[in-house]
Amino acid sequence: MILRQLYDRETSTYTYLVADEESRNALLLDPVLERMPCYRRLLQELNLKLHCALDSHIHADHVTALGTLRAEYGCETLVNEHALMDCASHKLADGEQIHLGKLVFTSVYTPGHTDDSICIHVNDREQDYLFTGDTLFIRGTGRTDFQNGDPAQLYDSLQCLLNRYPDDTWVYPAHDYKGWTKSTLGEERRFNPRLQVADKAAFIELMNSLDLPNPKFMDVAVPANRSCGKSEPT
Amino acid sequence: MILRQLYDRETSTYTYLVADEESRNALLLDPVLERMPCYRRLLQELNLKLHCALDSHIHADHVTALGTLRAEYGCETLVNEHALMDCASHKLADGEQIHLGKLVFTSVYTPGHTDDSICIHVNDREQDYLFTGDTLFIRGTGRTDFQNGDPAQLYDSLQCLLNRYPDDTWVYPAHDYKGWTKSTLGEERRFNPRLQVADKAAFIELMNSLDLPNPKFMDVAVPANRSCGKSEPT
Incomplete structure (x- = not known):
């Protein structure tokens, strides 16, 4: 498996650019519109075919490259079935699989940060990888105070991940603000402050007390992302 | 091998935090003083013993954490033998090895960006890793216009790396300004613009024409780093 964190x-x-080495079929996870030159260059240099681009949810902090990628590469554009993004070429149900050569990616519905949040799981050479979107960060989690976020649902989603996958699963989040690049599920189980709470009620209380400012680009990003990041029809 | 890019x-x-899984002995490569809280936390959470901290050269853009790490952990502090850093606990010759459990790190003297620049090589499970400092960046190289930098030496150092290690060697640089996190030596051989020049003369001409501003923190960072990042004796 080819994996590049950008x-x-x-x-x-x-x-994340993830690809099957043999078929050269690639998946771009949570691509950012402004970073298109980097994606174009890397796809060409690594000789990869972009099979699909996927958003782990409707982002509020940056504009997605899904529409532009589909226009340029004719790739599939994928989001969760609850996402308010009519321009996506396909909407993923919980548990639905994406095949790239011998690699099997599974969409895991993990509502809580938003009601359309998913994580993507893949296993390569007996190693599990989990692309956790804004559901699970390294030593943190996504917030739950807009876009139908729900702390009770996020608690259940996190428990689902912890119960389903082994502790040595690599955790690759969609954001990091502290200088970390990857973690494992076991590390997060033991050291993520938001997973050290006593129970669901304590988690809900913690999340409801955060009082965070809205993301800087939210008013632009959310409507733009519902149109796949493009103002013209796609 | 445990490897975390920070x-x-x-x-x-x-x-880079690199450690031997069995002995839990760890090496910190190019640590930044302001990031000490992150290093303390990760060393503790991953249950690692800091055996040594190493600077790939005297940095001009940030203050090193070498002195603070030595004071807190009693670790060795390592630089190249040409580095003007009298407080380092040991100075590495070209080809000198560092042992962490079964892992063998080799210091490769690669002058050019500065006259004290080194790369660090390690092989784990038949995979080569090269921590390239400011000698080789992803699709770029370090500059050669201060701290006894020399484009002719940098050309020779880069050719040495390309000749010595296989194309699938992971390249982990000390900086990236474009959003890339890792590359391979083969990719850099084929796609790094500075490695596409016709010959050494063309490389020298290219490097001498860059006309870059000095790093923002250079006047503070270089003297501070010659004292291991500490104003008091270490």
């Missing part, structure tokens, strides 16, 4: 410094977003 | 957003510096 960073958008402006919004502290991680985008 | 990012300092302010100076676009990558620091």
